[in-house]
Amino acid sequence: MSSTVDRLTDLFTTRVREIVPPLFGAAGEPVRPLISLAYGLADPALFPRAELIAAATQVLAYEAAESLNYAMSYPGLTDQIVARLQAEGVDAQPEQVLVGYGSGQILALLPEIFVEPGDIVIIEGPSFLGAVKRFVQSGARLITVPVDEHGMNVTVLADVLRRLAAEGRRPKFIYTIPTFHNPTGVTLSLDRRRQLVALAAEYGVPVVEDDAYIDLRFSGEPLPSLAALDQAGWVIRVGTYSKILAPGLRIGWVHARREIIDRLLMVKAEGTTGPFITRVVARYCADGRLERHITELRRHYAAKCHVMVSAVQRHFPAEAHFVRPEGGFFIWVTLPSGVSAQTLLTAARSRGAEFLPGSACFAEPGQGDNAIRLAFSFQSSERIEQGIAAIGAAFGDL
Ligand SMILES: Cc1ncc(COP(=O)(O)O)c(C=O)c1O
Structure with a gap:
């Protein structure tokens, strides 16, 4: 006799049978106590x-x-x-x-x-x-x-x-x-x-x-x-x-x-x-309050983007390549040849930081393992610096 779970699963449509683990816990915080640069959360300090x-x-x-x-x-x-x-x-x-x-x-x-x-x-x-x-x-x-x-x-x-x-x-x-x-x-x-x-x-x-x-x-x-x-x-x-x-x-x-x-x-x-x-x-x-708030956000996110760009330049290998963004929440880093984002992620997590591996941004399996996405939106400047330093050290571990 199959279990209730199996019998219930038989009833689901094919498009919802596979369960993907949620990115966030119930309160919207990343589940693990790492310096997470993985997700494009807003900076809570900026909520009016x-x-x-x-x-x-x-x-x-x-x-x-x-x-x-x-x-x-x-x-x-x-x-x-x-x-x-x-x-x-x-x-x-x-x-x-x-x-x-x-x-x-x-x-x-x-x-x-x-x-x-x-x-x-x-x-x-x-x-x-x-x-x-x-x-x-x-x-x-x-x-x-x-x-x-x-x-x-x-x-x-x-x-x-x-x-x-x-x-x-x-x-x-x-x-x-x-x-x-x-x-x-x-x-x-x-x-x-x-x-x-x-x-x-x-x-x-x-x-x-x-x-x-x-x-x-x-x-x-x-x-x-x-x-x-x-x-x-x-x-x-x-x-x-x-x-x-x-x-x-x-x-x-x-x-x-x-x-x-x-x-x-x-x-x-x-x-x-x-x-x-x-x-x-x-x-x-x-x-006009929204427009004034947006001006403030731009200034704030620009500063955090600058912190991340400068930390990446100091801590990542010179062959890691990125395009400096003119806005938004993210930096996309192409890794030196031979470095796998998934392997780097394991090493980075053991040093206390994480990012989104590029493969999470491609619909086709097997693509994107040569790149990572770093979000500068959520963490404070200090934690961005620490997180990038930890990922930089993880390159050395490989
Ligand atoms: C490109 C893009 N579109 C849409 C969304 C979803 O935003 P919303 O909070 O409005 O559902 C996001 C959220 O990260 C996003 O990055």
Whole structure:
């Protein structure tokens, strides 16, 4: 007689049978007491706690009836998102915006409306697997386009699209993180942005632009988002308050053609998103406060990025290579030839630090063992320095 667990497992769909261990414990802290440079958590020192308490108190005092009942998301937050998009040069309208529980929810819903088993989705290699795994669960067949120091290689993308078109196949969408890419930190050049938007229109393939980090620029000139360059409506722009305010608020959004928003609403089971929390966020962000907060974040993350870059230069072997990011949360280090990220990780952990091995950022098994992702967002400058020194010493152990 098989066990209850076995009999229960037989009932699960194939897409949820394999259990992947969670990255974080219940409280959101990394599970092990190491200096973890693995995850892109926000810096808790930067949460505007007093202002959020004030905003929440005001919502409870003045808007309790609307915010604590079954109700719509607060339209005032949508208006703020539209205003920010318009300032960026996007011809945005409120009916083209849907607020969700984090951009992660939006990225999980997009395959629900586009992907049938066997459909093609084009992704970057490496990429943010949190999203890519949702595409796979919907049955997508992935085609990976490489990323270099200027972002996604659009020449390769053009070849892929041409070949597929010749076979009579049209991918369901292209998923890209053009600005301060997760995990590599690189930014898609202006030329490539133009080419990507043109390819989307030529081949009739939507581009999912996940610009989670776009506001966290600390050097270089801002580039137009793909959504701002898009005249034909093929760009689906996904954004989040996680990196510019607090991930625990779980507020993200999507801007896209009305036809797409309407279908996302059909699959968003709970319908609306947090009438209470959308009001708190909107109250906090009003009167230019969000933009002032972002200025502060940029300064702070720039300093931590600088600490990490300088520590890597001092502690890692000279053959370890990285592109200095102009914003975001991450540095991607290509290891000296012959060094395996997985082996380095074991040595680093025994010295008290950890990172994300590159293989965790590729959809195909066997890729990425020559690279690591280091997050400078969460740890203090002192612990970044200690963590990088520990990983540097781990190179010596190999
Ligand atoms: C590129 C990218 N997109 C989306 C997300 C998810 O963010 P959210 O907290 O809005 O779900 C992350 C989080 O790390 C990310 O790095």
